[in-house]
Amino acid sequence: MAFEDLLEDPVIQKYLHELVGPKGMPVAAAPPDGEVTDEELAEELDLELNDVRRALFILYENDLASYRRLRDEDSGWLTYLWTFQYDNIPENLEEEMYRLHDSLVERREYEATHEFYLCEVDSIRFEFGEAMEFGFECPECGSALESLDNDRLVDAMDRRIGELRDELNIEPEEVDVEV
Numbered sequence: 001m002a003f004e005d006l007l008e009d010p011v012i013q014k015y016l017h018e019l020v021g022p023k024g025m026p027v028a029a030a031p032p033d034g035e036v037t038d039e040e041l042a043e044e045l046d047l048e049l050n051d052v053r054r055a056l057f058i059l060y061e062n063d064l065a066s067y068r069r070l071r072d073e074d075s076g077w078l079t080y081l082w083t084f085q086y087d088n089i090p091e092n093l094e095e096e097m098y099r100l101h102d103s104l105v106e107r108r109e110y111e112a113t114h115e116f117y118l119c120e121v122d123s124i125r126f127e128f129g130e131a132m133e134f135g136f137e138c139p140e141c142g143s144a145l146e147s148l149d150n151d152r153l154v155d156a157m158d159r160r161i162g163e164l165r166d167e168l169n170i171e172p173e174e175v176d177v178e179v
């Protein structure tokens with residue numbers, strides 16, 4: 001995929017945004033072809049050098065940018081020449097989605113196999129065992145704890161898990177959870 005197509009994808013924009021944050025987004029959203037220095041980027045994008053460096057380093061940590069160092073023979077100064085490697089984005093994203101899928105499946109199991117009680121005053125949720133220990137009274141305010149139906153939460157998780165499986169082409173049989 002070309003850089004331009006990648007960057008128009010809202011999923012990829014969101015992914016980059018989560019990585020580098022709003023201040024780093026101008027850097028992440030405008031990957032130049034070829035090598036570029038942090039100073040050049042800061043000037044071009046009218047950003048603080050520190051914000052540019054921070055964004056570049058995050059991209060580097062996520063295998064989306066690499067650099068090589070050049071030493072100026074006269075001054076001894078080091079220059080970092082950065083290259084963006086956005087070819088790795090689809091693979092990274094897929095890994096993220098697998099991680100999300102797995103943690104959702106785990107969370108769903110927890111939700112589906114536990115009973116919960118709620119203090120409606122404080123909006124605090126307790127597991128059955130905790131609620132029992134407190135005599136089904138909220139330890140904060142003393143109100144009676146009400147049994148909490150989390151079926152809708154579990155349903156919402158099932159839907160999200162289903163969507164992720166569609167996107168990742170995971171067969172439902174591959175995971176031992178009933179959806």
Ligand SMILES: [Zn+2]
Nearest residue numbers: 119122138141
């Ligand atoms: Zn309470």
